[in-house]
Amino acid sequence: MDENVREFPQAAQAPAQTQGEHRAAPRPQQPRKKKKTKRARVLQRRLIVLATVLVIFFVIFSMGSAWGKGRGTKLTNENVTTQLAALTTLSSTSYHYTNVERFENVEDFYGWDASDYSSGFTLSYSGVITAAIDPTKIQVEVKGKKVTVTLPEPAISSNEITQDSLSVYNSNQGEFVTIQVTDFAGFEKAQQPVAQAKATADGLLVEASDKAKTATQSLIESLAGGKDKYEISIK
Secondary structure, three states: OOOOOOOOOOOOOOOOOOOOOOOOOOOOOOOOOOOOOHHHHHHHHHHHHHHHHHHHHHHHHHHHHHHHHHHOOOOOHHHHHHHHHHHHHHHOEEEEEEEEEEEOOOOEEOOEEOOOOOOOEEEEEEEEEEEEOOHHHOEEEEEOOEEEEEOOOOEEEEEEEOHHHOEEEEOOOOEEEEOOOOOHHHHHHHHHHHHHHHHHHOOHHHHHHHHHHHHHHHHHHHHHOOOOOOEEEEO
């Protein structure tokens, strides 16, 4: 080899690209997601657990409320007796009456001068009688799903005659004329049994008894939460 000719190292050549080959374009680098701190992850889990608990609590509460409302109260001798304590008002039955009585051979009628009516006179008066049962005498027995209630007989609780209603029939005038008696207490005491006997004959006590039974049935059904919850027997 000629000493005057120097050899230079050949530059590294890229491998020849064969026909049909294409270089893949470099992929753009995705930005790295920031990792959540441990504290943030714990807080997130706690919030999820709390939300889940609240949802479960709400569902259970809603179901329990609906179930309780449909189920009603469990009946006992004590709570039924307590509820029936209001039965005096519910069973109270009023009877408005007007009585007409004939009196003869009377000159002094409880302080009223009846001498002008020598042949007698016809008296009219009005009043109100009230009958009810005594709730302290109600007997209650609860056995399982059967409730037995024994009601006392109704009795007259009040009987008041309206003082201004006293009047006598005046044949000359053809109408009843109001009179005033000085001993109204004595008159009322004498006439109350008469009015009571007539009211009883007209079915006042029977009506009060029926009303008390109806009120008792309604109260127990309401307390139990429905008609079919208990077998109710009222005597």
